[in-house]
Amino acid sequence: MDMDYREVDGTREFVARLAHGEDWRGQIEDFARAEGIKAAFFVGLGAVQNAELWYYDQDDQEYDPMEFDEPLEIASCVGNVSLLEGEPFAHTHAVLSRRDGSTVAGHLDSATVFAGELYVRAFEQSLERVHDEPTDLDLWPL
Amino acid sequence: MDMDYREVDGTREFVARLAHGEDWRGQIEDFARAEGIKAAFFVGLGAVQNAELWYYDQDDQEYDPMEFDEPLEIASCVGNVSLLEGEPFAHTHAVLSRRDGSTVAGHLDSATVFAGELYVRAFEQSLERVHDEPTDLDLWPL
Amino acid sequence: MDMDYREVDGTREFVARLAHGEDWRGQIEDFARAEGIKAAFFVGLGAVQNAELWYYDQDDQEYDPMEFDEPLEIASCVGNVSLLEGEPFAHTHAVLSRRDGSTVAGHLDSATVFAGELYVRAFEQSLERVHDEPTDLDLWPL
Numbered sequence A, B, C: 001m002d003m004d005y006r007e008v009d010g011t012r013e014f015v016a017r018l019a020h021g022e023d024w025r026g027q028i029e030d031f032a033r034a035e036g037i038k039a040a041f042f043v044g045l046g047a048v049q050n051a052e053l054w055y056y057d058q059d060d061q062e063y064d065p066m067e068f069d070e071p072l073e074i075a076s077c078v079g080n081v082s083l084l085e086g087e088p089f090a091h092t093h094a095v096l097s098r099r100d101g102s103t104v105a106g107h108l109d110s111a112t113v114f115a116g117e118l119y120v121r122a123f124e125q126s127l128e129r130v131h132d133e134p135t136d137l138d139l140w141p142l
Helices: A024-035 B024-035 C024-035
Strands: A004-008 A010-018 A040-057 A062-068 A072-084 A087-097 A103-123 A130-132 A137-139 B004-008 B010-018 B040-057 B062-068 B072-084 B087-097 B103-123 B128-132 B137-139 C004-008 C010-018 C040-057 C062-068 C072-084 C087-097 C103-123 C128-132 C137-139
Touching (some): A010 A024, A010 C103, A024 A072, A040 B040, A062 A103, A072 B040, A072 B072, A087 C103, A103 B072, A103 C103, A103 C137, A137 B103, B024 B103, B040 C040, B062 B103, B072 C072, B087 C072, B103 C010, B103 C087, C024 C087, C062 C103
Antiparallel strands (some): A010 A103, A010 C004, B010 B103, B040 B103, B128 B137, C010 C103, C040 C062, C040 C103
16 A cells, blocks of 8 residues: 655745743644644754653554653654644654753653744645544544 | 755655555655655654664674564654665654653664654755765765 | 744755765854855754764753764754854754664764765745843744
């Protein structure tokens, strides 16, 4: 089986400085709502004061949360914006690192920003997540 | 010595949902072949059921494979498409993570997709890999 | 508080092959200077012969360096170019990996390139870093 894909038209692009003390993912969603963005990809870097990561159990088909109550660099952040039940959802994965360089990574649910920088490429199209049977995740029907 | 670079013209861009149960890298190459893409960069995120990563031994100048037969998140995926012996090759690096957030990373040779999302930016130009003496790798003469 | 952001106009885009034996970050800054780039985001992948990473101590507000004198893959590199005291500065985060897949990550200050591939998206605007009180970092007033 081949992958599903759709050609998109890049419309607007943005650089952002995330607000200190606020949630990493929530800010991206607030921004998307304010700008009417219904499809985008983004990359970013920075640092956070703490983070909650999720791991998806592929057998139980449930997210398993992990909390890291410590300052961490955001060594990499890759994600996208699409609609989930009509609202912008920022699907966000990140790799975080400590003073000794050691890392933790996963699906970033929330994190308190220390400092953060983002590039967002928004598309003309709207992408909507719908329930996918084999994975029990909300994915794009492209 | 300065880095070699070439200005490129972005032509088309795509969002994709990788097919469950199929190979991560192979799907990107099949897509590139189907769309006639000879140069692109991509970023992605998702989860896989297993992965084979390669590490390049800079002294022996050979790839050293590692197999991870376990479910892993794709916390980050950065790569590009160019031509290798006339066929699209997806040079793919990834950071993968486990239930406890611990990570493994490297050159992603293959991985069975659980779910995956990709942004691809294709260029008008064609990039071709040719053998590079000092590294014994196939690189771009720009 | 919401995040600060600015819509930017993508002007030019580049693919690059980093020079073997030279500094990863320095080459990006030399390139930006040569091309007159005052704002850009980039992603990349490759391998290095060694690396110096920095971790920002959020309490002491000082960078804490770590040296890794070993060959490492660049599993992920995300960064941007903007002006710091009038000169192009490449803010660069990276995730690096070893033969067994184990990783280190952080703010990449310097690294000797073995091989590297980069995509750079340059913007028409100029971004300048200025001192930020709460973090003691140089950030963008957007």
